Amino acid sequence: MFTKTISALLALPFVAQLVSADTCTRTYTAQAGDICDSISAANNVSTYQFAVVNMGTVDDACDNLVIGQSYCLGWQGQDCSTTYVVQANDDCDIISNAAGINDTILYANNPQINEDCTNIYIGEVLCTAGTVQVPPAPAGSTPATTIPPTATPANPDGDLPWCDE
Numbered sequence: 001m002f003t004k005t006i007s008a009l010l011a012l013p014f015v016a017q018l019v020s021a022d023t024c025t026r027t028y029t030a031q032a033g034d035i036c037d038s039i040s041a042a043n044n045v046s047t048y049q050f051a052v053v054n055m056g057t058v059d060d061a062c063d064n065l066v067i068g069q070s071y072c073l074g075w076q077g078q079d080c081s082t083t084y085v086v087q088a089n090d091d092c093d094i095i096s097n098a099a100g101i102n103d104t105i106l107y108a109n110n111p112q113i114n115e116d117c118t119n120i121y122i123g124e125v126l127c128t129a130g131t132v133q134v135p136p137a138p139a140g141s142t143p144a145t146t147i148p149p150t151a152t153p154a155n156p157d158g159d160l161p162w163c164d165e
Helices: 002-020 036-042 047-053 092-099 103-109
Strands: 024-029 070-075 083-085 125-127
Touching: 036 047, 036 083, 036 125, 047 070, 047 125, 083 092, 092 103, 103 125
Parallel strands: none
Antiparallel strands: 024 070, 083 125
16 A cells, blocks of 8 residues: 555656646648748748747757657647738738737737847748737747847838838
């Protein structure tokens, strides 16, 4: 009896970890030539969400994808599949207006966007759902707010092209 009790107590943390683990609702198997943004765009998952649900598997630069490996695209109850791919000259007002949402929801679903919306880049995939649907960043981490070195800023001069003189 004592051995069974000790065994049950020792197993308790592992059972709790399994119960609290997030359930992946969609997956994608990496192909040659994939990058995080192309996977996100093809599967209607934001770049941020893909990074969060694969934290610890995919690095910040997204340069360690393994061909043939399955990656999670979203967690149960936290899976945004309404997305927008950032284009040249986009800003947060243009994106939120096109999606019919307010800036508060846009920023809540895309916490990697800085307050001036100057760090979005062409090809980045944003969640444009009308409610908050993305998972929060894991404890002790913060979403990357810098534009990847190989990316092109959506609005490099910070203003709209038709306002230039």
